[in-house]
Each structure stands twice: as structure tokens, then as C-alpha cells.
Amino acid sequence: MAGCASSLARIDTWEGQLPAEVKPAVLQAPGAIQVVSVNGRSMTNFLVEDLALDYGLQPGANEVVFSYKTIWAKTGVVRDGESKVHVIDSGRQVARFEARPDTVYRFDFEKPESRRAAEAMSENFSARIVAADGTAVATSEAWDGQSRLVSERTPLPASEAGTASSAGETAGTALDRLKSVWVEASDEEKKAFLRWAFE
Structure with a gap:
């Protein structure tokens, strides 16, 4: 039917x-x-x-x-x-x-x-x-329940999507970029970053 x-x-x-x-x-x-x-x-x-x-x-x-x-x-x-x-x-x-x-x-x-x-x-x-x-x-x-994408892909606002950083950049922009890079990173890169961040 x-x-x-x-x-x-x-x-x-x-x-x-x-x-x-x-x-x-x-x-x-x-x-x-x-x-x-x-x-x-x-x-x-x-x-x-x-x-x-x-x-x-x-x-x-x-x-x-x-x-x-x-x-x-x-x-x-x-x-x-x-x-x-x-x-x-x-x-x-x-x-x-x-x-x-x-x-x-x-x-x-x-x-x-x-x-x-x-x-x-x-x-x-x-x-x-x-x-x-x-x-x-x-x-x-x-589906084995294991996502290869650890977090949701959230688009960057157009005003914050530039590649060059500046000394006057706001924390929000830096945070958005970190989120964007995190999504694209491999599992090994994420582990290495977390080790560095918490040492």
C-alpha cells in the first residue's frame, strides 16, 4: 500500500x-x-x-x-x-x-x-x-551510531568569514572560527588540541 x-x-x-x-x-x-x-x-x-x-x-x-x-x-x-x-x-x-x-x-x-x-x-x-x-x-x-562530524556545521556570518585576522578582532569572531575549524579537524587533531589546551 x-x-x-x-x-x-x-x-x-x-x-x-x-x-x-x-x-x-x-x-x-x-x-x-x-x-x-x-x-x-x-x-x-x-x-x-x-x-x-x-x-x-x-x-x-x-x-x-x-x-x-x-x-x-x-x-x-x-x-x-x-x-x-x-x-x-x-x-x-x-x-x-x-x-x-x-x-x-x-x-x-x-x-x-x-x-x-x-x-x-x-x-x-x-x-x-x-x-x-x-x-x-x-x-x-x-549506521553504527558513530558520527564522523562531531558537532553541527554552523555557517559563519558573512562579516566574520574572512580568513585574515586582525588585532582588533572580537572574541565572538575568534570563537566562531574555532568552531568552524573544529568541525573540519580529524579525531587525532582534536585529541592533540585538547591535550595542548588542558596541559
Whole structure:
């Protein structure tokens, strides 16, 4: 049974304002894909499932955690208190890819014709993220709960995004830059920094 999917406005996956010159990418998710988080930021759960949604992504590295979920009507008699549907869920998956500015991406996966096919597919589910021209940029894998992005990617305000520092720079600007660099640092670099900071 396929539910009716409706499309809503784009959901941005970052906090704050992007600089005017930065053009976000868009990831289109059909109703069967439920995006759980993007770059460590939890996405809103809607009261109605099976919504086709567009997610705004910052250009650069993105980590999208999602699950594949379909609902199939039960045939035959349903006892009191028993669900009238079969819910098939892949479990959480993760896809990591570099998003290009002003580019549209979408999920690509097999569309099962029956509940049995959906059950079989859910056991080894995998989806591809593809660009508008059909080029695959990522293939999902089972989510182990370990994010490669330690904190949310928060854009720098345009006035603070310059690379040169000055003697009169405010603490807020320095803090924003530290946050920005922290997100891009490797685990080893973060450990080395923390050792230095607390020695």
C-alpha cells in the first residue's frame, strides 16, 4: 500500500544564516525515506509520515542518517488491538557525501512490488544519493551510531568569514572560527588540541 505523499517547503539543516553568496544544495527525500539527522542535527518529526521532503544542505561534507520505511495493509482478519498494517523498516542508514552548491540530489533505491519483496530488501537495504544527471555521489551503509562530524556545521556570518585576522578582532569572531575549524579537524587533531589546551 503506497501512502499519499505531499511535498513541503525546503527544510534547512543548519542553524543561523548562510552568507548571501553561498548557494545551498538540496536533497530530495521521498515519503519512504525518513531523514533522522543531518550533520548531527536532528530533523523534525512530522505528525504525518510518508511526506516527501526537501532538505537544504550546506556545500561541502554532509552526513545524512535516515531509514527506509514502508507500510503494507494486512490481508485477512485483524484481531482487536492488532495493527492493521505491516511496517517494514530498514533500520538506520548513513550516507556521506560532498554536496556541491546549488545542486539537487535525490535518493535512489529499488521500489518493491510486494510486502515480501520489501521485507527481503529491508534486510540488506542500501540507497544511493544521485545528482540530477544520475551520477551517484554516495551509497548508504548501516549506521553504527558513530558520527564522523562531531558537532553541527554552523555557517559563519558573512562579516566574520574572512580568513585574515586582525588585532582588533572580537572574541565572538575568534570563537566562531574555532568552531568552524573544529568541525573540519580529524579525531587525532582534536585529541592533540585538547591535550595542548588542558596541559
